[in-house]
Amino acid sequence: MSSRAQPQARGTVCFAGGLGTVVALGLLWAGPAAAQSEATIALQACESFQGLVVSPATIGLPTQGATVLVAERVAAQPRTVAENGEIILPLPAHCRLAGEIASIDEQAPEIQFNINLPLAWNGRAMQSGGGGLGGTVNTAPGQKASGRWDPQPFTEAYPLTRGWVTFGGDEGHRRGDISFIYNDEALRNWGGDALKKIHDVALPLIERAYGQSPDYVYFNGESAGGKEALYVAQRHAADYDGIMAVSPVLSWTYIHIADNYIRSRLVDNWLDADDIGLIADATRDACDADDGLADGILARYLDCDMNPYDLVCPGGETGAGCLSTGQVRTLNAIREPWVMGVPLAYGVNRFAGFGITGDEDGAENQYSFYMVGTEPPAHPMPAGRGFQPGLGAIMNFGAVWVRHVMAQDETFEPYDFYPPAYADRIQYISGLFDATNPDLSPLRARGGKLMILAHSADNAVSTGMIAEYYRSVVAEMGEAAADDVLRLYVGPGGAHNGTGVAQADTLSLLVDWVEQGDTPPVEIPIYDIDPTTHETRRGMVACAYPRYAHYDGSGDPDQPSSFSCRDRTDPLAYDSSAR
Incomplete structure (x- = not known):
């Protein structure tokens, strides 16, 4: 990291006192004893933010303004x-x-936000x-106040510790409550409006x-x-210098409708633990060694040609050590591209499928x-919220999405969802939620940078979907321009979260990349670190797409130095008609 990555104490820190008073405080320029005293004074000034109001005119989308409801000193926390x-x-x-950002519609929940201000600030937020x-x-405390988010190594000091301001919010609703979906302003906040509102409240408070x-x-x-x-990156490029997206669910509308489609297949052709083990073993047997090392990881994540019909029982019915024809069709519904017949925002007209992971x-x-x-x-699904204990998480997400967001009916049966009948609603929602715009030229024009990290064994987010987005950017902007941003x-081998x-x-x-102009390398070290001991269990390399990690044939297979990134022929070469 560049020298700017570490906290650099500034000459003064200014905390607001009430609505008009500004108190300037020296911070951390003296010796240890004085620094402790001045840091304490700065924390005392923290409380003067209580009740501060941010005007609606400061916020780039309609609100009734924001209020700081809590301004508290947080003591240093030891390793726990x-x-x-x-x-x-x-x-x-x-x-x-x-604090809270008040909605225009009083029936829409407020947006809650949290900002963490370090005493020694490095100029970054x-x-x-x-x-x-x-x-x-x-x-908030107990969440990501530290600013840490996967994939930051567990052993690395958190951004807040390094001197970053960290801030975020709750998208304008409370977890577990579905009723907000039926309010259009609250739905728009969830779709993405809340992100802009939180940003525009945080920046003047930081200043x-x-x-x-x-x-x-x-x-x-x-x-x-x-996502x-x-x-x-696509809608508010002027607000950000650098953006990190990890395992993004970018085609939000399509993937949730696809989740519901898969759920409907699972009703009659479910896959239990034995079936899953059979599928995983057969997948690894077919493709594990294609990256030069039989280690349980399919680094050639888009190239596996395992044929699931090889697992069908004689006669096509269920049996020990094999699958029914219906179960294989369910597996293909999970893995293969799917078209629902309704084009979405930015020309997206298919879901790439969850692919083959081997994990x-x-x-x-x-x-x-x-x-x-x-x-x-469950079929039929009980009326109400729609979450079923024991069902896969993303299958629950799909059912909730179809019932409450698309059909707008808490008694609707997701099994009966027919996308073309809801085309207008689907396209409206896609315009609110989806992050599939391939034109990143506004971000590039301001010198901003976008970095995406996906994992080949992610069984919750489609790596193929992410790869298709990357290819769409190259097709839209050209390779050189895309490479610049x-x-x-x-x-x-990495999985979700x-x-x-x-x-x-x-x-x-x-x-x-943002601050020094250092071009990111083709390959970066990536690790499996035990969060309970901080022991590094294994290291490999993550490769710039479309390359893949290949074992060099010698050396410790648990070390990144034993792998290199190889070019590949892309079997999913971008075709704008297949978006």
Whole structure:
């Protein structure tokens, strides 16, 4: 990372006092004893933010303004161990601001936000995206106040510790409550409007705190937050210098309708744990060694030609050690591209499918959690919210999406959803939510940079979908222009939410690209780090798309130095008619 990556204390820090008073405070320029005194004074000034109002005129989308409801000193936190055994690194003393952004429609929930202000600021601010269906203030205590987000290695000091301001919000609704979907302003906030509103509230508060605006503003998000990262890159490019999108669910509308389609196939042709193990074993047998090493990881993530019909039982019925014809069709519905017959925003007219991972039976967060679950889908689905315990998480997301967002009817049966009958609604929602615009020229024109990290064994987000987006950018802008603003890395063997070989210091790469103009390399080291011990269990390389990681034939297979990135012939070469 460049020298700017470490906290650089500034001469003064300015905290607002009330609505008009500004108190200038020296910070961390004296020796240790004086520095402690001055830091304490700065924290005392934190409380003067209480009740501060941000005018609606300051916010780029319609609101009734924002109010700081909490302004509190947060003491330094030592290294701790969470209930799940994960090591939590120390955090510095800082000032925490929390508040609400009032909606125009009083029936729409307010947007909650949280800002963490370090005492020694390095001039950078990071906005964090959410996850799942949102509804959690993602930089609040107990969430991502530190600014850490996968894939940052567990052993690396958190952004807040390095001197970054961190901020984020809850997308304008509370987790577990579905009723907000029936309010258009709340739906638009969830779709992406809340991101702009939170940004426009945070920036003037940061300026009040330090007497100047950030030198650089970044956005970082994973999964749904990764979609939000691409959303702001495409729709609010002027607000950000660097953007990191991890496992982005970018074609949000298509993937959730596809999830519901897969769910309908699972009703009659479910796959249990034995079936999943059979599929995973056959996939690894067919393709594992294609990357030079039979290690359980398919680094050639788009090239596996395993034929699932080889697993069909004699007669096509279910049996021990084989699948029925219907189950294979379900597997193909999961893996293969799907067209619903309704074109979406920016010309997208298909879902790439979830592809072949070879890690379907992974111990954590794989098919049993995200995809097929531990029990078949209910049919009919009970009225109401629609979440079914035991069903795969993304199957639940698809059913909720179809019932509440598309049909707008809490009694609607998702099994009966026929997309062409809802074409107008689908296209309207796609325009609100989807982050598939291939034109990144506004971001490029301001010198901004976008970095995407995908994982080859992600069974919750389609790596093929992400690759198709990358190819659409190249087709739209040309290779040289796309290369100037965008990088896509694919790590071998990593799963959703950072499980497996999925930890890489992409933040340093992004900062150096944005601030120093350092061109990101073709390959970057990526690791499997035990969060409970910080032991590095394995290292490989993530490659700039479309290359893949290949074992060199000698050397320790657990070290990145034993792998190199090889070119590949892309079997999914971009075709604009296939978007």
